[in-house]
Amino acid sequence: MNRRLMNALLWAAGVTFTLSTPVAMAAWPDGKPVSIVVPYAPGGTADALARLIAQHLGTKLSTAVVVVNKAGASGVIGEQAVAQASPDGFTVLYDATPLSINPHLQKMPFDAEKDLIPVTQVGVTPMLLTVPKTSTFATAQDFLKAAKQSPGKLTFGSGGQGTVQYMAPELMNQAAGVNMLHIPYKSGGLAVTAVIAAEVDMGFFNLPAISGHVKSGTVRALAITSAQRNPAFPDVPTVTEVIGKPYESYEWNGIFLPKGTSPEIVNRLQVAVKEVLAIPEVKAKFESLGSRIVASTPDEFRKYLAGETQRWAATVKAAGIKKE
CATH class of the missing domain: 3.40.190.10 (Periplasmic binding protein-like II)
Incomplete structure (x- = not known):
C-alpha cells in the first residue's frame, strides 16, 4: 500500500498525528529592535555605560538597540516596567546597586529576585x-x-x-x-x-x-x-x-530580562554583551571612567546579587532605618 493511500485511510478513520520534526522558529532578535531601559536619569554612570554598550550591541545582534530612560523612585519605576514587560527579549534592564538596596528601604511593587532574570554583571565602579x-x-x-x-x-x-x-x-x-x-x-x-x-x-x-x-x-x-x-x-x-578593617563598596552595573524569558535568549544576550565588553574601545572607556569590567555568567551574577542583598539588608538594619 502506498503512503498516499495509507494517509487517506487513516484520515477517513479519524486518526490524526503530528509532525516529528519541529517547525523552525526565527532566531531572536530576528531584526526587531531591542530596548535597554535605564531606570535613572540621563547623564549618570549607568546611563553612560548602557549607551556605550548599546552602540556595539546592535552590531553583535544585527538589529537596532536603543536606550530608554525611565527614571524615578530610585530606579523602581523603570525596574517595574521591565519586570512586567513581555518576556520576548526585546525589553532589557540595565540596572545598578539601588536594585539591591531598595527592597530594604521601601515596599516594592515587584520582587526583583522572582521577576527579573540576571543576565550578566557588566562591571563595578x-x-x-x-x-x-x-x-x-x-x-x-x-x-x-x-x-x-x-x-x-x-x-x-x-x-x-x-x-x-x-x-x-x-x-x-x-x-x-x-x-x-x-x-x-x-x-x-x-x-x-x-x-x-x-x-x-x-x-x-x-x-x-x-x-x-x-x-x-x-x-x-x-x-x-x-x-x-x-x-x-x-x-x-x-x-x-x-x-583598619575590611571595607569595600561599589556601584555595580548589570543586565536583566523579565521572568519567563527563554534560556536561549538569556544566553545569547550574555554572550553578545561579553563580546562587546571585550572590544578594545569599550575596555578603554571603562578604564578611563575608573570602572572594572566583570562580564559574568548569569549564575555568577545571581550569586553576587545574593551577597549584595544580604550585605545591604544588614547595613539598613544596623543603621535602624525604617522601611517606608
Whole structure:
C-alpha cells in the first residue's frame, strides 16, 4: 500500500498525528529592535555605560538597540516596567546597586529576585570619599576622628534613599564606629554640587561623577572604597587602610530580562554583551571612567546579587532605618 493511500485511510478513520520534526522558529532578535531601559536619569554612570554598550550591541545582534530612560523612585519605576514587560527579549534592564538596596528601604511593587532574570554583571565602579576644597580635614583619619568626637554633627550628602551614595557612608559609619547625619538631595548631581558648595561636610561619589572635580581642585578626595588604591589616584588611601578593617563598596552595573524569558535568549544576550565588553574601545572607556569590567555568567551574577542583598539588608538594619 502506498503512503498516499495509507494517509487517506487513516484520515477517513479519524486518526490524526503530528509532525516529528519541529517547525523552525526565527532566531531572536530576528531584526526587531531591542530596548535597554535605564531606570535613572540621563547623564549618570549607568546611563553612560548602557549607551556605550548599546552602540556595539546592535552590531553583535544585527538589529537596532536603543536606550530608554525611565527614571524615578530610585530606579523602581523603570525596574517595574521591565519586570512586567513581555518576556520576548526585546525589553532589557540595565540596572545598578539601588536594585539591591531598595527592597530594604521601601515596599516594592515587584520582587526583583522572582521577576527579573540576571543576565550578566557588566562591571563595578569604586567611590571616592570627598570633602569641599575649603574643608579643614586634611585626611580621612582627621575626618573620622572629628566624627567620633561629635556624633551626628558631621554631614554627608547623597542622591537620596536607595542610592549607594547613601548606603556606602552608612556602611563606613558602622565599620568605623562613627555617626554622621545624612542629607538627601533629589539627585546625585545635586549632592555633588552640595559638597562643592560646602553645604555638607562629605560625600561618597563614584569615579565618573567626581573625578573631574577632584582633578580640577573643587573638591578633595580623602579615601577610595575599592579593595586596592586606584592608579588614577595613587595617593588616595582605601577606606580599609584608614579604618583598619575590611571595607569595600561599589556601584555595580548589570543586565536583566523579565521572568519567563527563554534560556536561549538569556544566553545569547550574555554572550553578545561579553563580546562587546571585550572590544578594545569599550575596555578603554571603562578604564578611563575608573570602572572594572566583570562580564559574568548569569549564575555568577545571581550569586553576587545574593551577597549584595544580604550585605545591604544588614547595613539598613544596623543603621535602624525604617522601611517606608
